[in-house]
Amino acid sequence: MRRFTGAMTALFFALLCLLPAVALAAPVPQILGFKQKVMKETDGTPYLHCEIGLSAAPQYTVKGGGLLHPKRLLIDLTETSLGDLDSEIGLKGKKFAQQLESVEAGAHTYLTFTTVSPVEDGSYRVTIAEGKDKSQLKLKAPVILMVDIFDGPYKPVDRVNGVKDRVIILDPGHGGLDTGAIGPDGLMEKDVTLAVSLKLRDILVASGASVTMTREDDRDVFPGGAQTDGQELQARVDVGAAVPDADIFVSVHCDAFTSPKANGTGTFYYPKTWQDAALAQALQDGMVARGGRRDRGIKEARFYVVRYSDMPAALVELAFITNYIEQAMLADDEFQRNLALGIAEGMSDFFAARR
Amino acid sequence: MMGLLMLAAGCEGTLTPPAPKSSGGSGQPPTVVQPGEKPGTKPETPKPAEKVTIKLYYPDEEGEWLVGVPATFAAEGRYQAAVEALTAGTEEKGLIGIFPPGVKVRSVTVKDGVATVDFSRELIDKFVGGSTGEEMLVFSLANTLTEFPEIKKVRITVEGNRPDTIAGHLDSSAPFGRQEKLIKKK
Numbered sequence: 001m002r003r004f005t006g007a008m009t010a011l012f013f014a015l016l017c018l019l020p021a022v023a024l025a026a027p028v029p030q031i032l033g034f035k036q037k038v039m040k041e042t043d044g045t046p047y048l049h050c051e052i053g054l055s056a057a058p059q060y061t062v063k064g065g066g067l068l069h070p071k072r073l074l075i076d077l078t079e080t081s082l083g084d085l086d087s088e089i090g091l092k093g094k095k096f097a098q099q100l101e102s103v104e105a106g107a108h109t110y111l112t113f114t115t116v117s118p119v120e121d122g123s124y125r126v127t128i129a130e131g132k133d134k135s136q137l138k139l140k141a142p143v144i145l146m147v148d149i150f151d152g153p154y155k156p157v158d159r160v161n162g163v164k165d166r167v168i169i170l171d172p173g174h175g176g177l178d179t180g181a182i183g184p185d186g187l188m189e190k191d192v193t194l195a196v197s198l199k200l201r202d203i204l205v206a207s208g209a210s211v212t213m214t215r216e217d218d219r220d221v222f223p224g225g226a227q228t229d230g231q232e233l234q235a236r237v238d239v240g241a242a243v244p245d246a247d248i249f250v251s252v253h254c255d256a257f258t259s260p261k262a263n264g265t266g267t268f269y270y271p272k273t274w275q276d277a278a279l280a281q282a283l284q285d286g287m288v289a290r291g292g293r294r295d296r297g298i299k300e301a302r303f304y305v306v307r308y309s310d311m312p313a314a315l316v317e318l319a320f321i322t323n324y325i326e327q328a329m330l331a332d333d334e335f336q337r338n339l340a341l342g343i344a345e346g347m348s349d350f351f352a353a354r355r
Numbered sequence: 356m357m358g359l360l361m362l363a364a365g366c367e368g369t370l371t372p373p374a375p376k377s378s379g380g381s382g383q384p385p386t387v388v389q390p391g392e393k394p395g396t397k398p399e400t401p402k403p404a405e406k407v408t409i410k411l412y413y414p415d416e417e418g419e420w421l422v423g424v425p426a427t428f429a430a431e432g433r434y435q436a437a438v439e440a441l442t443a444g445t446e447e448k449g450l451i452g453i454f455p456p457g458v459k460v461r462s463v464t465v466k467d468g469v470a471t472v473d474f475s476r477e478l479i480d481k482f483v484g485g486s487t488g489e490e491m492l493v494f495s496l497a498n499t500l501t502e503f504p505e506i507k508k509v510r511i512t513v514e515g516n517r518p519d520t521i522a523g524h525l526d527s528s529a530p531f532g533r534q535e536k537l538i539k540k541k
Contacts, residue, residue: 173523174523178523180484181483181484181485181488228519229519229520229523230519230520233519233520233523253486254485255485255486255488256483256484256485256488257414257487257488257491258451258483258488259416259417259451261416261417262417262418262419263417266486266487268486299490300536301486301490301525302525302526303486303524303525304519304520304524304526315486315524317485317486320487
């Protein structure tokens with residue numbers, strides 16, 4: 001099959017060489033129509049989706065942002081006719097862009113989008129789709145130029161393989177009245193564990209997993225606040241126990257120590273089954289690979305939530321909140337994203353090995 | 356539930372009259388040596404006037420290992436003295452005291468191989484916490500007290516009550532045994 005395709009390609013190029021006059025006489029692309037709609041990414045992020053229908057594929061360049069016109073996105077279509085497109089089109093979705101101006105000058109057609117947010121990497125997307133039925137808005141044209149405009153830089157949620165249809169319990173450590181450990185500049189463990197857990201949840205859900213969290217905001221899990229640590233920790237275990245067919249329980253924490261020198265990433269487990277250590281090691285490897293902090297390894301410990309969860313469980317320690325450098329890192333959005341991705345990749349590896 | 360726990364703690368701890376051979380730190384002789392008994396046949400019950408040397412286990416600054424530092428105590432009141440030395444911290448280079456400032460050792464009682472150490476509330480209220488912090492605190496105590504051959508396990512109480520955890524991670528409902536894995540090998 002591959003050989004056949006190769007032969008066809010060679011034949012095609014040979015014909016092109018024989019018929020240069022035909023190639024030069026290709027029709028000038030002409031704009032045939034315009035449609036727009038506010039749409040959503042799979043993670044829920046909204047954007048304005050614009051489609052410009054063309055009779056043929058144009059050459060084009062995109063210029064955006066800069067000091068003079070930070071909110072202008074210019075698409076320069078070479079050798080393209082404006083057709084009967086309106087010179088000014090008002091745009092839907094007040095968050096994204098206000099209007100599209102179109103001008104034909106020389107052999108070029110210039111499309112200028114006036115955006116609401118400054119144009120920068122990730123705040124827009126320009127693509128060309130050729131062929132039948134490529135339009136998402138039922139625009140009839142053989143070629144569609146698609147322009148997507150976001151209300152700021154859009155970072156798609158990371159995804160991992162191998163967690164589809166897995167049932168995962170996430171436990172952001174501490175919360176509510178229990179701040180967890182506090183860093184030298186006042187950073188609270190409960191806030192970091194929640195931020196990383198929410199990012200981790202988004203990755204897992206985007207990857208097809210089913211995720212249940214013991215808490216999704218700043219609160220005690222035991223209703224009204226527990227009288228004892230045991231009640232609070234048991235409430236977290238109970239969340240996992242109530243989910244049928246739950247595969248794993250992962251508790252997210254920041255480590256702390258009396259000396260500010262202690263640093264690095266570690267994972268604790270209780271050896272109920274052989275799978276507990278395997279899960280801990282996979283999560284640990286994922287965090288170290290993405291976070292880049294010192295590898296403190298995995299440790300067996302009689303930690304309440306991993307001991308009493310009726311499924312493979314691990315308690316991850318992202319880094320030390322009592323260490324000056326790591327406290328700053330734990331507060332950083334990018335570091336939090338990396339750790340969340342590392343944990344998700346660890347889960348992926350764990351499930352792959354268990355299959 | 357809490358009442359039950361307190362009751363249970365009381366039964367094993369302060370309410371039980373200390374058995375002569377296992378009391379420590381309360382001013383009473385820790386053991387009764389029968390006249391004529393040969394010294395050395397029961398090394399776990401030294402005479403009141405004797406001295407015992409054990410290792411106090413302090414964590415290193417990285418929170419990775421416990422390191423033993425030899426210390427000698429009078430046999431009489433040796434349990435309390437050892438725990439008080441541990442909570443006072445250390446001047447040894449590279450090691451730290453893990454117990455929070457201001458914590459007091461209210462009592463140490465030993466029964467059936469289990470030492471029950473009762474601390475003041477600063478143990479929990481003033482502790483920096485952390486999984487590593489909690490683990491190092493618990494096993495610096497457990498490894499130190501199990502240096503005494505007659506002690507196999509260590510239970511922590513706070514002002515007479517059994518805490519579920521010291522810092523929110525480690526299940527403290529049952530006594531802790533010695534953790535050789537945490538001790539730094541030379």
